[in-house]
Structure formats: C-alpha cells, structure tokens
Amino acid sequence: GGIAVLFVAALLITQSPRKGFSLSVLDVGHGLCVAVLTDDGKTLVYDCGGGSGRFAADRLSALLWQNGRRRIDALVLSHPDRDHTGGVTALLERFAVERVLLGPGFAKDERTMSLLFEQWTPWEIVHGTTRLAVGETTFEIGGPGGDVGELSDNDTSLWLAFTCAGQRFLVLGDQERRGIEMVLAERPGACDVLVLPHHGRDAEMMRTLLE
Numbered sequence: 001g002g003i004a005v006l007f008v009a010a011l012l013i014t015q016s017p018r019k020g021f022s023l024s025v026l027d028v029g030h031g032l033c034v035a036v037l038t039d040d041g042k043t044l045v046y047d048c049g050g051g052s053g054r055f056a057a058d059r060l061s062a063l064l065w066q067n068g069r070r071r072i073d074a075l076v077l078s079h080p081d082r083d084h085t086g087g088v089t090a091l092l093e094r095f096a097v098e099r100v101l102l103g104p105g106f107a108k109d110e111r112t113m114s115l116l117f118e119q120w121t122p123w124e125i126v127h128g129t130t131r132l133a134v135g136e137t138t139f140e141i142g143g144p145g146g147d148v149g150e151l152s153d154n155d156t157s158l159w160l161a162f163t164c165a166g167q168r169f170l171v172l173g174d175q176e177r178r179g180i181e182m183v184l185a186e187r188p189g190a191c192d193v194l195v196l197p198h199h200g201r202d203a204e205m206m207r208t209l210l211e
Helices: 054-066 088-094 104-108 110-118 177-185 203-210
Strands: 004-006 012-018 021-026 033-037 043-048 074-077 100-102 123-125 129-134 137-142 159-164 167-171 193-195
Touching: 012 167, 021 054, 033 054, 043 054, 043 088, 054 088, 074 088, 088 110, 104 110, 104 123
Parallel strands: 004 193, 043 074, 074 100, 100 123, 167 193
Antiparallel strands: 012 021, 021 033, 033 043, 129 137, 137 159, 159 167
C-alpha cells in the first residue's frame, strides 16, 4: 500500500489504526498541532501552535474534552517557533501535563523555559533519539544530537514515530533540508502515515521523503 500523507484541509484529520486509538492533525491555521489518543486512555500532544496561539489551544482542548481527556501524559514541542508553541500557555492552564519533551532549540528559549518553571512542569531537552512509554504505547522521539549551533531553528525540530496495529506513523516539525537528512539518517522506518514537515512547503524534500 501507499503512504497516507496528511495535509490539513479541514477542521480535523484523524487516522485510527484500531478502535479507540487515533492520531489527529488539527486545522490551526499556519501552525501545527497533533494529538495521539491511545486506547488505554493516554494522551500525547505534539506541538500546539497556529493562529493566535490560544486558537490552537481551543481546538485541541475541544478535542480532548470531547474524548473525556483531562490530562496530557506527554507534550512534545518540536522547536521554539510560535506557530508550534503559541498555545502552550493556555494548554498548561487547562490540563495537568505529566511531562514535556523539548527540542534542543529550547535551550535558548527563555519564554518557554520560564513558563515551565512557573508551572512546575517536569521537562527534558531531547538530544538524539529516545524512547518514551506512554501507557502501552512506545513512542520514538528524535532530534539532532550534540552541538546544534550551526543548525537553523527549524532543523533542530524533534520528530515523532510510533507503530500501532501494524501501521507506522511519522510526524515531522519544521525540518528543512539538513533536518530531513538527519531524520533519514536515524532510519525511523518505512511509514504508512506521514505528517509532512514545514507545512508541506518544500516539494523537493517531499519527494525525498516519499521515495
């Protein structure tokens, strides 16, 4: 079969590999917000930005509350750009967030770091690739390892991968050419569902990912 490439053209796009488990990409304007709801009641959110920021949080909150979710087990923030983080303040006000995983670009982002300290939210900066167990689901979260000083903010983005019911999912942030090369070097595996990087803007890199 082919790869399902997710573009946000409606209020919500959802892929459900099995009953009660879903990956949803929300339409938040110019930005990204992805929610993974597992069938054992766990919630992982990847980025929350777009529009005014609070707009993204409103869309995400509605989805989570509709599904009976009152807490976020893991919040993954790919990189510090506002179109990926603008809704985080409102999100932390509304939900108990168990832990936050940050791309290496956040080491220089005083605004987000101060917010997490104020909220007493556990956080860690991810270098390289790590595995995160959220309930019965294991997620792979990866980003650049070592010194990222020569990389653009976009290329420091984290990526997210996981498998459910035999389907492989890969979610990318704003990776550009160098970032995509680093993702492919980590060999996240052939995927069935791909959320394109940088809002699907780079046609050449899109072809590279789909090959």
